[in-house]
Amino acid sequence: MQQPTQALTGQFDVAIIGAGIVGCAIARRFSLAGARVVIIEKALDILDGASKGNSAILHTGFDAPPGSLEQACIRAGYEEYLTIHGRLGLPVLRCGALVVAWNQEQEAALPALIDKAHENGVTNIEPLSQAQLREVEPALGPLAQAAFRVPGEYLIDPWSAPFAYLLQAVENGAEVLRGAELTAARKEDDWLLETTRGQLRARLVINAAGNFGDLVDEILIGRRNFTIRPRKGQFVVYDKPAAALVQHILLPVPTAITKGVVVCRTAFGNLLVGPTAEDQDDRQHAELDTEILSGLMRRAEEILPALKSHEVSALYAGLRPATEYKDYCITAHEGLSCITVGGIRSTGLSAALGIAQHVETLADHTFTPPANPAWPTVRNISQFQERDWEKPDHGGIVCHCELVTRREIMDALTGPLAARSLAGLKRRTRVTMGRCQGFYCSAELSHITSGHFDQPMAEPTQ
Template identity: 55%
Template structure:
């Protein structure tokens, strides 16, 4: 498949940013019949804000009532449930409980339930303390009360956007990686974009640049429509054995600034605690701090005392592209054929499909004159869930390369050869989970280096193992 564009080609849309929102946007517009190219500055997609999150598919029960965020999450949730069967995207319908641990939090429960009902999430119900403990017997008896949100789910945060963009490519879209936007000019009815990978011509530009959304706005239209304020979220991941401690997503009563610390399983069979919410200036510093991680572990133990008996398998941090306002920051400049999509913060994974549909149907309708693709090609996602059938359980997979995560040689080879092949170690990890287990690649890195030789822009021996 030809993934590099012809510099003389005119695209209908150039999408800047290969995070979950950009990938969903590319899919939507390609299926609508447009000529689309996605530009990503890194060697692989999902290398910014989308690489670190809690991997929950939210119902939008706690979004601000009537907000754009709430509308996009609601539609994105519906679209994901419809799409996951077609693409074989893994989903674990675990439900969630919002729990109060003191009288002040308990006093807010009825208000939150009413908010959920106003948001159309009608199955949210109040639970007594005993009902909570019956559902989660390992919980601390100090819990005061809470309510159940049956529709909250756990998903794979990387196979989903990978599948979105793969579908765009299979149906005529294009992608260019290592293509940081340097500058651009609008000339009457189209854009000329200069990138590190060459020039691009497109009628309309859509910025989905996440942590660099304000930077892209400045480079293209000469002003910032908002200012990104990076918010770091650190996570602790317990060993797979700890996944039996809890079966439900445990959510706190949110504050005015954060959704708070979550305890939940992951689709990959671990148990996760996080994120923190730390304002910072750096758009790249995703480091973790020992004391913060200790506090996170202790908060988990306070809620589930038996977690004290389990080991930590990994830690990580993600950066959320927060802005000055809580709601999404969408601006369409029709006179310049420019759409800025920013300030998506922590709900992009849940809202991406709905956000892409909203932009296509509401904001870009005046610039669209396309015929939707009939019978589009639908790719099948990599099934990396520990709660669904895996490749290692089948035959002729070659060998198991990563024993911590049970990743086969066939999965590695497919990730290097598919329409959107992995071009970095981090990209390979997100596609296969190789080297993401307890030993963090200690036992499989040599084999991975051999299998990926000639496929990456930087060989594994030269790459940063972050």
């Protein structure tokens, strides 16, 4: 076992509970502000909860409730991502989105959606007739009636972004405590936090615990102001040739409950369909449902009939931290030096940087920013920028489906945010995520990763 397992103790300015997308963005924000930050994560790796499953879209917030905190955070997060992504080495596929109406009722709803977009400051909306829609997306099914284009909706890498945020935090002094569950907390002059890996003190505590946010609030402040009931979203990933069927992100006319089923390319060169929306009580397990997935594929084939001749390469599901409220539940608890960031549903990837900005304004502490903050660059794993296999001396390709090199794997297994599980390694490199789902490379991976994971892939053979 090569990862450090000793308890982390000490005094911090800011302690963040949860290393999901939002927690990573908040850690970055406060580290760049000059705070001594610790991020506490009960899983063995980061992004292991709600953040591991999403549609990887950078949203403009055109369809968010006008005047909501969610809309403000999406807009701010969107703008900051486009400002900083190049310095961090993060990709953007500037493809735009189409909101497509599939019947007369949905077509009648398009003008109101355009008005909402204008109210949210997204004014470059382009209405499309049926003929214009067919011209830009000829593979659409015959029932497509009309649409409007949102040019600013983009595709990004959903895992490298939060990894980059946390890496920048670490390189500016933050510390990460993984495999550490918060078990108790007491407010004295500062907060005394008990975890399964030791005791910490912090001046400010931020609850970004995702699907467990209400339970963490009970530990911190003795009550919950909202209740999480996770909303499961199931996805179908089609093999890479299917990505040629579309150019835009295809969005449905949203309902009061969900944005609906999206069809889009991914940063990794596949075609994604989903998510579904099913509320459940289980906060940890997102089980796949064969019947629902079959219905999702039928809907995908109605949107793009040519999908009938394309193969599915993967199925997955994620849990979104839905609450009884439509807006985000972000609260600074008066007199407690504690901020709760809850109910961040499907828009967390787009809003994370904006949420971090907002949380910083709620903090009643000031810090001295570093004179020369570090700006690390993460290795690109997206399909639309140069990959490591295209560069010399990479040590050979281990995962041939996703063209993952030995150098990429070894880099991901070392350093301050080294992968400590196969799931974490997947999110850092794409290894085992292709057509064969690890059938061919798992044996070699078990040797390469020996001694690096808390739970080994397999016992190495002689």
